[in-house]
Amino acid sequence: MRTWVRTSAVAVAVALAGVVGPVAVTPAVAADPGTVTFTGRGFGHGRGMGQYGALGYAVDLGWDHERILRHYYGGATLARDAGNPALSVELTRNTGRSVVVEGPGIAVGGVVTGGRAVLVERTGGGRFDVRTGPSCGGPWTLWKSGVESGAVIATANGAPTVCEADRWTMYRGSLRVVERSGTSYLLNDVSVDDYLRGVLPREVPASWAGLGGGRGAEGLRAQAVAARSYALASSRPTSGATTCDTTACQVYGGHAEQFYGKAVKVLEDARTDTAVADTSGKVMRTAAGAVARAEYSSSTGGWTAGGVFPAVEDLGDATSSNPNRSWTVSVAASRVASALGTGQIRSIAVNARSGLGADGGRVQQVVVVDTAGRTSTFSGDTVRSRLGLKSDWFTVTGQGARNEAEAVVRALYNDVLGREPEPAGLANWTNVVATTNNPRLVADGIVNSKERLQALVTTEYVRALRRGPEPEGLANWVGYMERGATVSDLQIGIFASQESLNVLGGGDTRAWVAGMYAALLGRPASAAETAEWAAVAQRQGRGAAVAGIARSPEAGTQRLLAYYQRFLGRGLDPSGIASWLPAMSGRGDFTIPGMIGGSQEYWNRAQARFP
Structure with a gap:
């Protein structure tokens, strides 16, 4: 038995x-037969700094960015010695594709091409063909064959523009085409502070700077230091770049973009630019002196998840402007079963938690019993990722059981x-x-x-x-x-x-x-x-x-x-x-x-x- x-x-x-x-x-929230209701807290993995928590500590409790950083990154030390080094960003939308770049005085490998745009195509064996043209649309004339992997594409204004099928995007610094394992990549070589100017407005609202009579700017400064540290400490992607431009690394947009037929949109913001400049050179360092991989997420729900940095209570997360403090979503039981790979669900329940925070904290294990009596177990993070939930801190009700x-x-x-x-x-x-x-x-x-x-x-x-x-x-x-x-x-x-x-x-x-x-x-x-x-x-x-x-x-x-x-x-x-x-x-x-x-x-x- x-x-x-x-x-x-x-x-x-x-x-x-x-x-x-x-x-x-x-009390359990009543759910219609055939649905599973998840009631949760927070948004993201919860490790390291909570972005809304940083805002709450700044606006509601008057903390400066250094105190905020010390709170979330226990065991690490705030250092001011990183300078403004260059890094490279993999521009993932261009991976495996021919690249079109436009700008005044455009040069490839240090040689001015004479055109305003270039088309760079991989020919194999770490070589590329380069064609020139008057604009993003060509027409194209072969300029040089056999250009080696790693060739730098630079413009006279220091702001090359990448032309894609639906838009153009302008970046600071220069670009570089490389081949790794038979795949071409486009990299943006840029100083870390200019890189951060394209990151911060994508990761947090620049409008935070004006909250709390200006105290919200400390939250932006904390984000700048965390993002700088994370970029400099990140593991290199397959392309060999320092980092990439998606949520797999940090979201990076560059300087400006225009979808064709739409208005030009500047992707940087003076308020986040100020946060970057105010914290230039600041990073979190481990006890061994290395730059710490200072992870962060939108909202911790009230406690960080722990991991590299000790779990801490996040009182700042309760700030009134946080839309992710709590959430509820109902999912069809058939979709839950499909996502988790189980039979028709008879019951689903949380079986173990972290012990930190409301409801017992983040979910460590979920148990699903199907109508045939078979039991399957999943980690809370697996359930979160497969169902697209905001976090792994949730309770479960419903499904006819x-x-x-x-x-x-x-x-x-x-x-x-x-x-x-x-x-x-x-x-x-x-x-x-x-x-x-x-x-x-x-x-x-x-x-x-x-x-x-x-x-x-x-x-x-x-x-x-x-x-x-x-x-x-x-x-x-x-x-x-x-x-x-x-x-x-x-x-x-x-x-x-x-x-x-x-x-x-x-x-x-x-x-x-x-x-x-x-x-x-x-x-x-x-x-x-x-x-x-x-x-x-x-x-x-x-x-x-x-x-x-x-x-x-x-x-x-x-x-x-x-x-x-x-x-x-x-x-x-x-x-x-x-x-x-x-x-x-x-x-x-x-x-x-x-x-x-x-x-x-x-x-x-x-x-x-x-x-």
Whole structure:
């Protein structure tokens, strides 16, 4: 019998509070059948600096950019010694294509071509043909064949323009065509500060500079230092460039662009230019002195994810202008199944979290159970990337398992407490199962509840004393078990009493032993058994006799069989006896019902009982 997947420590703590009625859990958001609803926090991977957090610290808390950087990049030091070195940027839209470049006085390999535009085509073997023309549209005349890989394309104004099918883009510095492994690449060689002028407006709004009476400019300065550090520390792409121009590196637009038929758009901004100039030469360095790869993302959701830099609480993320602090999206269950590669989804739930922040923090593991009962596990980041979610910090609700979860809750109430659940208890425990995918939480919660302990005490009173417990006795024995006593400890205390001797045996020890056999083992005692345990009672006390019977494998088997019959409607199997019988002499009456109630077999039976 396969037990259900385990869930987070936070959820276990909630369930084991022993409350059968309303539980302090976040209510699940009702979802239409066939949908899965993700409610999340933050946008991006969450490692390093949160961009909205930096803004919040600047605008709301008055931090300067150096303090912001120290907060997010723990273990790294702010240095002012990087200067303004040159770097190269792979212009990815031009990879594997012929390149057209325009500008005054255009030169290739240091030689002026005499035209205003050039067409550069790879011919193989690390060589290129260069043609000249009066403009981006040609016509073209062969200028030189066999130009070597790495040839620099420069213009007199230091701003070459790349002509593409739908637009032109102007870059600062110069360009270079290279061949690597049979593929041509176009690189932009530019100083790091000029590069950052084309990065910052793509990564954060330049308008931040005016927020908070100008305090938002510190957020832009923090971004400038982080982006400079990230660029200088990045791993080189296949082209051999220092970095690239997409989200795989940092988004870089160059100086200006024009889509044909549209107005010219300057891609730099004076406000972000100022942030770059104000922080020129500043980088974050590791303890070893290397430039730190200062990762950042839009919004951390309230805690950074950790990794290279320690995870820290991000109070700045709560700034009012942050649109990504929280989000909700509903996805068709069929799309979730397709994206994750599972069968039709019966239930999906978070199974482990980082422990940092609301809801237990970022998702570490998600468990999907399909309608065939197959279980698949995924990392939170895998779910994020395959479904296009904003981050890996989310909760999951929905996908019809609410009806199935309700069936399990109703079955557990009936099997453990012998009654239907009250509406509040049904709603809250259904939420627990639907959001955690783990009915064992409900089983453990009900099995360890005060109501169940009261029922256990009442049962033993009736069997040993033929009456129900008085209020004082009920409270005493319930407290005894709450402090860790077992069912057999309870039986010893009640059956060994003088009242039990009088009620079951009329004051006769042998008759009392016979009554215990009937009550605890469900069968008559033989003459030899009666004599043996009567002698133990007379020599060592009635408690020793009760302990010998109540803690025997036969008594444990009887109680274990009762759980199997009540929960699963069948007898014991060999594996169940081998695995669980030893626990019945200890806390098995509190752990085993939860394990059975959390099993796949129990889930399936509950659906048939409460369709």
